[in-house]
Amino acid sequence: MGVLHHYWSVMIILVVVELCIYSSSSQSLTCHPRDLEALRDFINELAPKPDSWTFNSSGDCCEWEGITCNSSSSLRLNDPENTVRVTKLKLVNKKLSGKLSESFGRLHHLRVLNLSHNFISGSIPVSIFNLKNLEALDLSSNGFTGLIPESLNLPSLKSLSLSSNMLNGSLPAHICHNSTDLKLIRLESNRFSGEFPSGFEKCSLLEHLFLSGNDLTGNIPEDLFHLQRLSLLEIQENDLSGSLSPELGNLSSLVHIDVSSNRFSGEIADVFKKLSNLEYLMAESNRLTGGIPKSLANSKTLRLLNLGNNSLSGPLYLNCAAMTNLASLDLGSNKFNSSLPEHLPSCRQLSYVSLAQNHFDGHVPKSFKDFHSLSYLGLSNCSLVNISSTLHILQHCENLTTLVLSLNFRGEMFPDDPSLRFKKLKVLVVPNCRLTGSVPRWLSKSSNLELLDLSWNSLTGAIPNWIGGFTNLFYLDLSNNSFTGEIPKSLTMLQSLISQNTSAEEPYPDFSFYLYRFGRAQPYNHVFRFPPTLELSLNNLSGPIWEEFGNLKSLHVFNLNDNRLSGHIPSSLSGMTRLEVLDLSNNHLSGSIPVSLQKLTLLSKFSVANNSLSGRIPTGGQFQTFPNSSFEGNDVCGDHRFDCQAYTPDLQRPSTSDESDNSGSDFALDFSYGVALGFGLSFVVVIAFRQKLFRF
């Protein structure tokens, strides 16, 4: 008993004494002075300094944001020598800018350095590439420039990520020579040039290699094909050439390979039997020839196959009985010349299919009636004939949401058979087919429609009023047809253009739509990311521009040019607060340009050319930025361009209610249908959306 009693007393005293020592000495136990000094040099070059980083006597850098040491403070009690070292430095997405100092070389014990997603610029200090204990280096998504050194001395490195910077020069050869544990290399989205680096022989543990989005040239070096563990290889968007050689079959762990947008040529080697884990094969936009090799057409594991935009030819055959996992197939823009593959519906998982722009013989097979898994079908420019039978077959695809049929059916009649019904359709794209007839009534039953493009046809009659009832419609292009009559007022009530309630976000995981706007191609992975658009230009529409269009707060593009619209430009259009493009040119509009349009701060393209407008050109807001051509062919004047002195004074008095609308409330209802003729240059904001969609 007594012994035990003594034992407990001693223990309690010891604990109390230790606690006292701890609390009195914890003040002086900071991180190692050499680390502290290195960190000071590091942060002095950067801003903003993280709040917790204070360099006073009691500052323990191990407690700072983003820093981990190899011992927690509670254990430091037993470490009077203070051997505590900084092992991790992780300041991700902290808006840091400035440069990296060479002081890093002194953080010898660093195992993880992660400064990704900041704005750090300048070159990467060479000392970083000599950190013996570093296992993970991530400087991705910054503004680093310059070269990476030829010689790397990072024996512990497992993960190297320098992607999305502006690094240039050539890539170091023998990258694993001193770093044999490397599993992940990410160098994509930089400006590296020169030959594809060789010397992968020591990268035997490498699993993921990303080199895409650089300017690499030459062939894939042979020693890359030794990498038995490589499961992901992304080398797309470079300037690589040569063939997809038989050695590819040696990469037996490969799951994901992307070689798109290079200059690979020749036939695809028949080695896919050996790639028994392959799920994603992307090789679009190369110069591949020949057919789809047999082993590929029988792959049981493949989920995604994208060989679009090559020169593949011959008959198209896939063994759907074997391809039980295939979900996405893009073979668009090739030279396949059979009939459309009848057996495709037996690929039971297949839901995204693009066969656009091939030399198919023109008929959608009857078997497509049973294509239950099909969600997306792109058959643009496939020499299809008989739109009536095409639609009668495809209406049975119960899961079809997107149908892209541009450039087919030359001059056929748009069928108006009331029995047609596409219940789930969200996207219907049938431009440039010279279709005749009118917008068919059966379409009104597709109440989920989000995007409708019937532009560049020869459709006549009125734009049906029921289009305004599609609550999810946010993109309507009926331009370049022969529609007549007034713009249906219902279009001013399109729900998704009033309140931007993006509907069920259905991803299109492996297909990008592209939209050519303002001379630049913008990819949209989701249809719902298309800019909300009403495009009714190049028709014979007459009557007024409804003032209620001002309600369409979410609209981005509003083009009514090249019609016969008359009356005033409603000042209420200033309510379209998201508007970026407004083209009303080549109509018969009269009155003045409403001053209220100055409120459209996002407007970057604007034209009212060739109307019968008069009065002053507003000078505020974006109006300073529009060229003279936006206004020519009218009787308008304004500072710096069309001299107002030349006009009679009565044009300059504050005219009608258009200019009193700064209050934004009382709108001019005074439609004086001035007779005018609009001739001359047509300023057409071309949304060449269809150019790219032809591929689908």
Ligand SMILES: *[C@@H]1O[C@H](CO)[C@@H](O)[C@H](O)[C@H]1NC(C)=O
């Ligand atoms: C030192 O920094 C710590 C942590 O930021 C702070 O709480 C403390 O007040 C500072 N002490 C002095 C003397 O500035």
Ligand SMILES: *[C@@H]1O[C@H](CO)[C@@H](O)[C@H](O)[C@H]1NC(C)=O
């Ligand atoms: C921290 O790391 C250093 C260097 O590796 C080592 O000497 C020291 O013993 C470690 N300290 C602790 C508490 O683990």
Ligand SMILES: *[C@@H]1O[C@H](CO)[C@@H](O)[C@H](O)[C@H]1NC(C)=O
């Ligand atoms: C760096 O941090 C980011 C964000 O936490 C993380 O996604 C990334 O994987 C890290 N990098 C490394 C090499 O661990």
Ligand SMILES: *[C@@H]1O[C@H](CO)[C@@H](O)[C@H](O)[C@H]1NC(C)=O
């Ligand atoms: C490997 O490291 C040594 C220094 O230890 C260096 O001299 C050599 O250049 C490095 N090799 C490569 C290929 O980086």
Ligand SMILES: *[C@@H]1O[C@H](CO)[C@@H](O)[C@H](O)[C@H]1NC(C)=O
């Ligand atoms: C790398 O880029 C810099 C400018 O950032 C340029 O001066 C240099 O010539 C480039 N080097 C190479 C090898 O391309």
Ligand SMILES: *[C@@H]1O[C@H](CO)[C@@H](O)[C@H](O)[C@H]1NC(C)=O
């Ligand atoms: C690929 O594998 C074959 C046999 O499996 C072998 O003969 C050849 O040397 C390998 N090639 C490469 C580059 O590893």
Ligand SMILES: *[C@@H]1O[C@H](CO)[C@@H](O)[C@H](O)[C@H]1NC(C)=O
């Ligand atoms: C098709 O590939 C060629 C190169 O072979 C490329 O220039 C072109 O941009 C690609 N087209 C599309 C639509 O991707």
Ligand SMILES: *[C@@H]1O[C@H](CO)[C@@H](O)[C@H](O)[C@H]1NC(C)=O
């Ligand atoms: C397909 O093209 C090849 C030449 O590339 C030709 O020999 C063959 O007859 C064509 N087949 C059809 C059905 O047009």
Ligand SMILES: *[C@@H]1O[C@H](CO)[C@@H](O)[C@H](O)[C@H]1NC(C)=O
């Ligand atoms: C069609 O879609 C429904 C859900 O909308 C799904 O349950 C069904 O499996 C799909 N059919 C096929 C054959 O994929």
Ligand SMILES: *[C@@H]1O[C@H](CO)[C@@H](O)[C@H](O)[C@H]1NC(C)=O
């Ligand atoms: C349609 O396809 C043909 C050949 O298949 C091609 O020559 C033509 O350029 C394509 N049209 C467009 C607009 O891409």
Ligand SMILES: *[C@@H]1O[C@H](CO)[C@@H](O)[C@H](O)[C@H]1NC(C)=O
């Ligand atoms: C289109 O196909 C349908 C059904 O196969 C047929 O009855 C009709 O005659 C065809 N029309 C034309 C113009 O070939």
Ligand SMILES: *[C@@H]1O[C@H](CO)[C@@H](O)[C@H](O)[C@H]1NC(C)=O
């Ligand atoms: C209108 O469409 C036709 C094809 O239907 C095309 O030839 C013409 O260039 C288009 N007009 C304009 C102005 O875009």
